[in-house]
Amino acid sequence: MKKAVRIVRLDRSDELDFDRWLNASPAEKLDTLQYLREMVYELKNEDRKGLQRFLKVTRRNKN
DSSP, X not given: OOOOXXXXXXXXXXXXXXXXXXXXXXXXXXXXXXXXHHHHHHHTTOOOOSOOOOOOOOOOOOO
């Protein structure tokens, strides 16, 4: 990933972030989401490899 620094006015930063996200390739978007996901797990002191899976069994009432 190529890193660059750009100085912008604070009132334009949200607009530029949104434009950058819209113009990013699907691979860049997935990389960014994976990076953010890993940051959250690190903050929570969790070590997860993949998506959490769960199963909930419910009972149907026969009317």
